[in-house]
Structures are given as structure tokens and as C-alpha cells.
Amino acid sequence: MSDRAFQESYPDDVSHCYGCGRLNEHGHQLKSYWDGEETVAQFEPLPYHTAIPGFVYGGLIASLVDCHGTATAAAASYRAEGRVMGSEPALRFVTASLHVDFLRPTPLGGPLELRGHVETLGPRKASIAITVSAEGVVCARGRVVAVRMPESMTPPQADAREPAGA
Amino acid sequence: MSDRAFQESYPDDVSHCYGCGRLNEHGHQLKSYWDGEETVAQFEPLPYHTAIPGFVYGGLIASLVDCHGTATAAAASYRAEGRVMGSEPALRFVTASLHVDFLRPTPLGGPLELRGHVETLGPRKASIAITVSAEGVVCARGRVVAVRMPESMTPPQADAREPAGA
Numbered sequence: 662m663s664d665r666a667f668q669e670s671y672p673d674d675v676s677h678c679y680g681c682g683r684l685n686e687h688g689h690q691l692k693s694y695w696d697g698e699e700t701v702a703q704f705e706p707l708p709y710h711t712a713i714p715g716f717v718y719g720g721l722i723a724s725l726v727d728c729h730g731t732a733t734a735a736a737a738s739y740r741a742e743g744r745v746m747g748s749e750p751a752l753r754f755v756t757a758s759l760h761v762d763f764l765r766p767t768p769l770g771g772p773l774e775l776r777g778h779v780e781t782l783g784p785r786k787a788s789i790a791i792t793v794s795a796e797g798v799v800c801a802r803g804r805v806v807a808v809r810m811p812e813s814m815t816p817p818q819a820d821a822r823e824p825a826g827a
Numbered sequence: 828m829s830d831r832a833f834q835e836s837y838p839d840d841v842s843h844c845y846g847c848g849r850l851n852e853h854g855h856q857l858k859s860y861w862d863g864e865e866t867v868a869q870f871e872p873l874p875y876h877t878a879i880p881g882f883v884y885g886g887l888i889a890s891l892v893d894c895h896g897t898a899t900a901a902a903a904s905y906r907a908e909g910r911v912m913g914s915e916p917a918l919r920f921v922t923a924s925l926h927v928d929f930l931r932p933t934p935l936g937g938p939l940e941l942r943g944h945v946e947t948l949g950p951r952k953a954s955i956a957i958t959v960s961a962e963g964v965v966c967a968r969g970r971v972v973a974v975r976m977p978e979s980m981t982p983p984q985a986d987a988r989e990p991a992g993a
Binding site for chain 1: 845884
């Protein structure tokens with residue numbers, strides 16, 4: 662597994678995301694890494710991240726899929742260009758569409774593992790397939806279509822999200 | 828608009844959801860209502876529910892779509908049977924799949940409005956289309972496929988989520 666989380670290479674001005682920003686003290690601070698050709702992240706939901714008692718809230722699962730997907734898109738783009746992640750010019754991605762199939766109840770009370778697989782990777786768009794497992798069993802499958810944020814986009818004027826067809 | 832939120836009719840044992848449970852003090856406590864043939868909910872994100880500064884976190888938008896979708900499925904099922912929402916036997920729904928297209932950046936700093944439209948409604952499965960608007964502009968479109976939770980399912984033994992094909 663790589664040593665440094667993808668999200669730790671994000672510039673400060675895009676490190677406030679509620680799902681994965683290292684500067685958002687209220688957020689989930691998800692951290693994603695390479696594991697061979699796949700990407701991996703672990704997250705332990707809090708007791709109140711529940712749907713019905715005993716099971717993880719689906720909205721949290723969708724949130725983790727979202728952030729692991731855009732992080733995987735960014736990391737794969739750097740890797741494809743043979744560049745160190747975080748080097749300039751920055752390759753930042755935002756979510757165009759998010760899909761999650763909930764296959765079975767996700768038990769609450771231990772770590773979840775997300776695994777990302779790059780399905781397609783173009784200069785401006787990537788599709789990332791993600792599984793979410795608990796206790797070694799896949800409980801949800803997701804797909805994130807991520808699009809490149811133009812270099813000219815700087816917060817807070819940035820168009821954070823683009824049409825799915827972009 | 829109807830007076831009582833759908834979520835206020837949920838039995839106590841399914842009122843702990845992080846997205847909409849009235850008994851989850853840490854959660855979003857989304858509240859959904861009828862407005863004619865549509866359902867509507869409003870939610871004001873907190874300052875830290877951000878993606879990049881100035882814009883709402885997509886995972887939060889997905890979470891709100893999820894809860895408004897299952898709530899709409901339950902309310903529409905009661906209405907179709909001519910029953911008061913919350914009456915026994917309970918009609919509870921869980922999410923089989925969730926899809927969100929992010930059409931444009933969602934500005935942070937005011938209320939979001941969710942509107943739900945019942946696309947299909949069967950005895951065990953419903954499809955709900957949802958728009959998420961800020962300042963009168965649709966920023967995201969979602970779809971929730973919700974499936975009926977069998978009466979025999981009671982937390983915490985319940986299979987909270989079923990396969991998409993169920």
C-alpha cells in the first residue's frame with residue numbers, strides 16, 4: 662500500500678471537503694491509498710451513523726464512495742502521466758454522477774473497506790467502480806463518474822461540479 | 828402542504844436514521860411533506876457541509892435524496908391504500924439503489940429544496956425521482972429505488988437493505 666493518502670496531497674484550498682478534507686475538523690477525513698492496481702480506504706462509522714439500529718446509514722456509504730471515487734480518479738491521472746501526486750499543475754476531479762447499489766445490510770460496529778477500480782480514464786473524465794465491504798463481505802457497489810476541474814477554477818469562484826456529459 | 832412530516836409517523840424503532848431519524852440527535856433530521864402530488868423537503872446545510880469552499884458537499888446531497896426517496900415511497904404507499912400514514916401494519920421502505928447526477932455546483936449558504944415525484948409504485952418496490960434546488964435552480968437530480976421492508980423485519984435483526992432486484 663502507498664504511504665501517503667491521496668487526500669494528503671490535495672492543496673489547502675480543496676482540502677475542506679466534508680467527506681475527505683484533512684482541514685475539515687467536522688468531516689469524515691477519508692484517506693485513500695494505492696494497493697497495486699486498486700485503491701483502498703478504510704473507515705469506521707460512528708455509532709450514530711445508523712440507518713436502522715445495527716446497520717450503517719446508506720447516505721454515509723454513498724458519501725464514502727463519492728470521495729474515494731474522485732480521489733481514485735485524481736490518483737490514476739497522476740499515475741498515467743507518470744507524475745508524483747500533488748505536483749503542479751494539479752489534477753483535481755469533481756463528481757458528475759454517483760450510483761450505489763445496496764446489496765445487503767451493512768453491519769455497524771467495525772471498519773468498512775472501500776476498494777476502487779479504474780474502469781475508464783480519459784483526459785477529462787474517469788469512471789471508477791467501488792466496492793464497500795464489512796467483515797470481508799461486499800455490502801454495496803458504487804460507481805463514480807468524475808470530471809476534471811479546469812486549472813482555472815479556484816475556490817470559491819470555482820464551478821465545483823460539471824454536467825455528467827462534460 | 829401536509830402538516831405532519833412523514834418521518835414523524837415512523838415508529839420509534841426506525842427513527843434513528845442519521846439522515847432523517849427524529850431520535851438521532853447527531854443526524855440531519857430531514858422532514859418530508861406532501862405538496863399536492865409531489866413531496867417536498869427543505870434542508871439548510873451547515874457551513875462545514877462543504878465540497879470546495881462555497882459549495883455543498885455532494886455526499887450530503889446524496890444523503891438527502893436517499894431519505895426523501897424512501898420517505899416518499901412510504902407516504903405514496905399509504906396514500907395508494909387510502910390509509911393514514913403511520914397506521915399499522917407499517918409500510919416501511921429501504922433503499923435498493925441510489926443515483927445522483929450533479930448538474931451544477933450547489934451554492935452553500937441557504938436552504939435546499941428537494942422535490943420528489945413517484946415514477947412507479949408497486950406493492951414491494953417504488954422508484955422516486957428527486958430534484959435538489961438552491962435559490963430556485965435545480966442543481967442535482969436523483970433517483971431512489973426503494974423496496975418494502977417485510978413486516979417481520981424488526982431491528983436489530985432486520986435485513987435493512989435488500990438487493991436491487993428484490
